[in-house]
Amino acid sequence: xxxxxxxxxxxxxxxxxxxxxxxxxxxxxxxxxxxxxEKEKFWADKxxxxxxxxxxxxxxxxxxxxxSTEAISRELLPLELDVLNYGFSSGGHNKEMFLAAEKxxxxxxxxxxxxxxxTPYSLTPKGQANxxxxxxxxxxxxxxxxxxxxxxxxxxxxPTSPMEIIDHITSNQxxxxxxxxxxxxxxxxxxxxxxxxxxxxxxxxxxxNIVNNNFVSNLGKQVLAWEKAGIQVFAFRVPSxxxxxxxxxxxxxxxxxxxxxxxxxxxxxxxLIPNKGSxxxxxxxxxHHNSAVLLSEELGKQLKSKLGQSN
Amino acid sequence: xxxxxxxFLIFAxxxxxxxxxxxxxxxxxxxGIVLFSFLFYGWWDWRFLFLILFxxxxxxxxxxxxxxxxxxxxxxxxxxxxxxxxxxxIFKYAGLLAESLDSILSLASINIGLQNNLPEFTLILPxxxxxxxxxxxxxxxxxxxxxxxxxxxxxxxxAFLAMFPQLVAGPxxxxxxxxxxxxxxxxxxxxxxxxxxxxxxxxxxxxTVIADNVAMLxxxxxxxxxxxxxxxxxxxxxxxxxxxxxxxxxxxxxIARGLAKLMGYHFKMNFNHPYISTSLKExxxxxxxxxxxxxxxxxxxxxxxxxxxxxxxHVNMWITMTISGLWHGAAFTFIFWGxxxxxxxxxxxASNWTRKISTFPGGKTICWIIVMVQVIIAWTFFxxxxxxxxxxxxxRLFSTTTTLIVTSQFFNALTFLLIGLLFEIMYFLxxxxxxxxxxxxxxxxxxxxxxLLVTMSIFFRGPEQEFIYFQF
Numbered sequence: 001x002x003x004x005x006x007x008x009x010x011x012x013x014x015x016x017x018x019x020x021x022x023x024x025x026x027x028x029x030x031x032x033x034x035x036x037x038e039k040e041k042f043w044a045d046k047x048x049x050x051x052x053x054x055x056x057x058x059x060x061x062x063x064x065x066x067x068s069t070e071a072i073s074r075e076l077l078p079l080e081l082d083v084l085n086y087g088f089s090s091g092g093h094n095k096e097m098f099l100a101a102e103k104x105x106x107x108x109x110x111x112x113x114x115x116x117x118x119t120p121y122s123l124t125p126k127g128q129a130n131x132x133x134x135x136x137x138x139x140x141x142x143x144x145x146x147x148x149x150x151x152x153x154x155x156x157x158x159p160t161s162p163m164e165i166i167d168h169i170t171s172n173q174x175x176x177x178x179x180x181x182x183x184x185x186x187x188x189x190x191x192x193x194x195x196x197x198x199x200x201x202x203x204x205x206x207x208x209n210i211v212n213n214n215f216v217s218n219l220g221k222q223v224l225a226w227e228k229a230g231i232q233v234f235a236f237r238v239p240s241x242x243x244x245x246x247x248x249x250x251x252x253x254x255x256x257x258x259x260x261x262x263x264x265x266x267x268x269x270x271x272l273i274p275n276k277g278s279x280x281x282x283x284x285x286x287x288h289h290n291s292a293v294l295l296s297e298e299l300g301k302q303l304k305s306k307l308g309q310s311n
Numbered sequence: 312x313x314x315x316x317x318x319f320l321i322f323a324x325x326x327x328x329x330x331x332x333x334x335x336x337x338x339x340x341x342x343g344i345v346l347f348s349f350l351f352y353g354w355w356d357w358r359f360l361f362l363i364l365f366x367x368x369x370x371x372x373x374x375x376x377x378x379x380x381x382x383x384x385x386x387x388x389x390x391x392x393x394x395x396x397x398x399x400x401i402f403k404y405a406g407l408l409a410e411s412l413d414s415i416l417s418l419a420s421i422n423i424g425l426q427n428n429l430p431e432f433t434l435i436l437p438x439x440x441x442x443x444x445x446x447x448x449x450x451x452x453x454x455x456x457x458x459x460x461x462x463x464x465x466x467x468x469x470a471f472l473a474m475f476p477q478l479v480a481g482p483x484x485x486x487x488x489x490x491x492x493x494x495x496x497x498x499x500x501x502x503x504x505x506x507x508x509x510x511x512x513x514x515x516x517x518x519t520v521i522a523d524n525v526a527m528l529x530x531x532x533x534x535x536x537x538x539x540x541x542x543x544x545x546x547x548x549x550x551x552x553x554x555x556x557x558x559x560x561x562x563x564x565x566i567a568r569g570l571a572k573l574m575g576y577h578f579k580m581n582f583n584h585p586y587i588s589t590s591l592k593e594x595x596x597x598x599x600x601x602x603x604x605x606x607x608x609x610x611x612x613x614x615x616x617x618x619x620x621x622x623x624x625h626v627n628m629w630i631t632m633t634i635s636g637l638w639h640g641a642a643f644t645f646i647f648w649g650x651x652x653x654x655x656x657x658x659x660x661a662s663n664w665t666r667k668i669s670t671f672p673g674g675k676t677i678c679w680i681i682v683m684v685q686v687i688i689a690w691t692f693f694x695x696x697x698x699x700x701x702x703x704x705x706x707r708l709f710s711t712t713t714t715l716i717v718t719s720q721f722f723n724a725l726t727f728l729l730i731g732l733l734f735e736i737m738y739f740l741x742x743x744x745x746x747x748x749x750x751x752x753x754x755x756x757x758x759x760x761x762x763l764l765v766t767m768s769i770f771f772r773g774p775e776q777e778f779i780y781f782q783f
Contacts, residue, residue, distance in 0.1 A: 006754060010758050022769060
């Protein structure tokens, strides 16, 4: 009998102490430099939200880290256009992505456009696998529901790590800082910056994995189909570091002229990015959020003058 | 349904809200368990419920026929075994069998491309198939051996076979243990509730805090993107993996046992702190006990065990361990894992080295170190995606390179590795020290421990990962 009474007492004590522990921990839980709950919601929203847009940007991580939809919308004023950044890690330009991007457009809108952010990797066989996009698309509905609506309600349960606690105590800002912005942009920077890190990784990524001409020609065909369907198509090579661009030009088999030609022949417009060297990358591949805003403003200006005009 | 998912949380709340009412009436109890268990399993893919039904009905009927018709009991047992092993062969081993056949035929310059022409359904591994087929087989074998009376009610049989806490990843329960418990109405006591909640908390902590966090070091390493490649790095990775697989599976077993306790049932312990073992024999008595004893009772003993001759006992052990390896996965790496354990066990048995070394001062510690090295080497084959990768890692483990780049992710994983080790050391200290044991039996100490584990499971949870043993 004593054991039974003790058990009841222990259950009650454990519940009370757990509540105290959780409250204490959530109060002292440091603000993460990259919130997992926000991140999960961000990706689930990006893929599964029913919201439709006038302009959809497609591409890989250079797109989702380098295109601020807020900055673009600001530049497009007084045109009130909704802009979506539909970039995914290692996102390749292929039929699967084209269809998904098209579905994000407002069908009945007068102005609708797709902007393709071109990187050499997005036209390689590995890029075409679209692993990240598939992972997000194939989640089951309960997972999607939890990520979009349930977990964000429990932000105070944000998981942390020993390193984050130490950094918080020592006011150390080291790490990959990410803010997940509605509209699809990941506002990013890294402390300390590692300008060589992406170069090493990309040198490996292009081994036996170079740009395939079939993918370029498929891209051209899709541009033609979109233009026929009344969707304006723009494309540009996403700025990175000069070193990265040189590396990609030398080992990826990418020809900017060939891609540009394929797009323009099909009716798309190629956007030229002036002063590419002035953009700042924190890892040799992705732009620092300040540069991302500058690039987005530049693109916004160019789009404003071209939107609604047919070729 | 994953234990660490929202649907399961809702499922568990609904189930335990109904359970006190279902439990009171015999028929409602059995049908309630079957219904909820099928919902639990069907949530993943309802089509594979037919597979459980198929193998279950065959074994249910085979059990009745074996018992009522002793003259033809061999035939009925054979039917049961063929159905179970057959479904495993189709759904789990078709790829490996086709690959092996293709390789053999290619030696004779015959290319039939069997592997590429397999039906699509053979590419999907039904969750938990290895667990429930083994559980089902043990039922008919026990009846064949006159160790069990078959149940006449099909709901009773399916309540035993499909009971949701243990359906997809064990522990593998024996009918003679569970059917008896199911028969009687017993209200869940406060002590059972406390023990159940304690087991569930331990299980979630093991899975979400330790296993999922050390996975952040292990997974990139095996993908070749860990950023390190030195001897010291690979030892850390392999120690992390050793803890990951243990806490992942032991965590699942603890949650399963805890849920059963909340229902008023008792599942035997499945993991008994295997990493404190000072011999491989002891390791296997502590690791995945329900499977090890299954193999001992139904394979090793069936082959003659150690009754015939010393050599024969070694051969029997090698066969058992190889099948055990194959049970874990349809790949040569798993078979090799079983073979390596066989080799180490044979050496241990033949030379009796653990007993000899134990007699020296500090001998037990030396034995423990040697056993852990053997286990870690074997885990390399278990985790590697190819034999080539496994040998490459073994090569690194015995190289002399010591460079190590410590990233924040690495640091985090190391911290959780230490927490995991501390978790096990605490148990060891309680085992060895009376005062320590007494201190931890204190009401306050127990309640604070649970509160601490709950808080850590919430705030230090790693990125959600599927339980490793789901793939087996």
